[in-house]
Amino acid sequence: MDELPFCYANLQDFEHRIIYYESSRGCPFSCSYCLSSVDKKLRFRSLPLVYRELQFFIDAKVPQVKFVDRTFNCRHEHAMGIWNYIKEHDNGITNFHFEISADLLREDELELISDMRPGLIQLEIGVQSTNGATIREIHRTMRLEDVYRAVNRVKAGKNIHQHLDLIAGLPFEDYERFQQSFDDIYALHPQQLQLGFLKVLKGSYMYEHASEYGLIYRTKPPYEVLASKWVSYDEMLEIRLVEEMLELHYNSGQFLTYLAVLEQRYASAFQMFLDMGHFYRSHGYLDCSHNRVRRTEIVLEFAESVDAGHRAAYEEALIFDLYKIEKSKSRPIWARDLALEKKKTSAYLRAHGLEKKYCHLEKFNWLDARGTLRQKEQPMWLLFDYEVRDPLTNEAAFTEISEAEMEGDTTWNRSEN
Numbered sequence: 001m002d003e004l005p006f007c008y009a010n011l012q013d014f015e016h017r018i019i020y021y022e023s024s025r026g027c028p029f030s031c032s033y034c035l036s037s038v039d040k041k042l043r044f045r046s047l048p049l050v051y052r053e054l055q056f057f058i059d060a061k062v063p064q065v066k067f068v069d070r071t072f073n074c075r076h077e078h079a080m081g082i083w084n085y086i087k088e089h090d091n092g093i094t095n096f097h098f099e100i101s102a103d104l105l106r107e108d109e110l111e112l113i114s115d116m117r118p119g120l121i122q123l124e125i126g127v128q129s130t131n132g133a134t135i136r137e138i139h140r141t142m143r144l145e146d147v148y149r150a151v152n153r154v155k156a157g158k159n160i161h162q163h164l165d166l167i168a169g170l171p172f173e174d175y176e177r178f179q180q181s182f183d184d185i186y187a188l189h190p191q192q193l194q195l196g197f198l199k200v201l202k203g204s205y206m207y208e209h210a211s212e213y214g215l216i217y218r219t220k221p222p223y224e225v226l227a228s229k230w231v232s233y234d235e236m237l238e239i240r241l242v243e244e245m246l247e248l249h250y251n252s253g254q255f256l257t258y259l260a261v262l263e264q265r266y267a268s269a270f271q272m273f274l275d276m277g278h279f280y281r282s283h284g285y286l287d288c289s290h291n292r293v294r295r296t297e298i299v300l301e302f303a304e305s306v307d308a309g310h311r312a313a314y315e316e317a318l319i320f321d322l323y324k325i326e327k328s329k330s331r332p333i334w335a336r337d338l339a340l341e342k343k344k345t346s347a348y349l350r351a352h353g354l355e356k357k358y359c360h361l362e363k364f365n366w367l368d369a370r371g372t373l374r375q376k377e378q379p380m381w382l383l384f385d386y387e388v389r390d391p392l393t394n395e396a397a398f399t400e401i402s403e404a405e406m407e408g409d410t411t412w413n414r415s416e417n
């Protein structure tokens with residue numbers, strides 16, 4: 001690996017691009033659908049050389065370096081060395097992405113990454129399925145309990161973006177069992193849940209056994225499965241619909257408060273996204289693209305259709321979701337007219353020397369200052385500050401302001417988030 005040339009000496013060609021970097025090749029595991037499992041030779045670039053090259057990226061302040069190592073943490077000392085190095089040489093800007101096996105994470109690794117700068121690293125973790133029979137059949141080595149433990153540990157640190165992968169169409173996983181895998185992984189609430197479809201790649205064990213598994217798949221890229229002995233074509237289309245809804249509403253990060261309210265209505269997150277997909281389809285909403293505000297209106301319609309009686313809570317959750325990301329110029333048709341409170345909000349901003357273009361004030365009756373719903377109606381204002389953002393989610397910071405403070409009473413309470 002040390003003989004491979006370093007191809008980034010001139011970074012001008014890579015401006016505003018993600019830098020792909022490899023510190024190892026091959027994988028010790030043997031997942032039956034993966035071509036990396038065919039290449040049995042696992043080899044590493046030596047650490048002093050890796051450090052020198054990483055320092056080059058750090059000095060150049062590139063935004064992101066994506067390690068393409070198939071299972072970055074398969075050699076403990078190698079992973080520890082690199083994580084230690086980037087932690088000690090953090091420039092406050094560069095982010096490093098790693099594909100890892102969560103159940104291999106040891107205590108000292110969890111400890112080491114637990115207090116890294118928020119956003120310094122992000123982790124992609126392939127879970128693929130939570131069905132033991134499927135995991136065994138695809139020759140995957142994974143202790144599910146250890147995956148859950150590690151994912152929850154990392155999540156508790158609130159400093160690392162986690163991206164969990166699932167694959168639909170694997171052997172021994174029928175439609176109902178896939179739904180279970182989806183619900184199990186969704187319950188972990190990673191920042192991204194990537195629902196992929198099995199690819200039947202020439203040269204893989206899966207390809208050799210395709211007829212045994214009844215796999216019907218595209219013979220052209222991306223070689224994705226269309227049906228199997230366990231999942232029909234129609235069921236696969238339903239899973240695709242769930243994937244589309246998941247991307248638009250969950251992975252986009254744009255409707256998380258809304259989903260948190262809607263989830264209380266559902267025992268299964270898979271069913272929730274499926275119902276949403278059916279609603280989109282039956283109303284013709286899948287036929288064209290929608291802007292953010294229009295989508296906000298659509299999902300409120302959907303919530304009303306499955307959870308009538310809680311419209312006010314959904315409205316507030318959607319307004320919160322809208323403004324925590326950007327100072328939206330347009331508002332949903334049902335949103336309160338801001339002109340009604342303009343005098344009050346302008347007076348507050350003026351009195352506190354705040355610039356209107358960098359913040360937004362909104363009154364909420366059901367939402368609390370953490371963005372969750374209260375049991376009882378209780379008015380409260382939130383001041384969104386677009387100049388202070390969460391390094392992991394990019395959401396604007398917000399501050400709770402009491403009604404008394406808005407009225408100009410100086411004995412108010414104010415709490416920061």
Ligand code: SF4
Nearest residue numbers: 027029031034037070
């Ligand atoms: S762990 Fe990942 S890279 Fe390794 S064989 Fe399995 S799918 Fe391929």
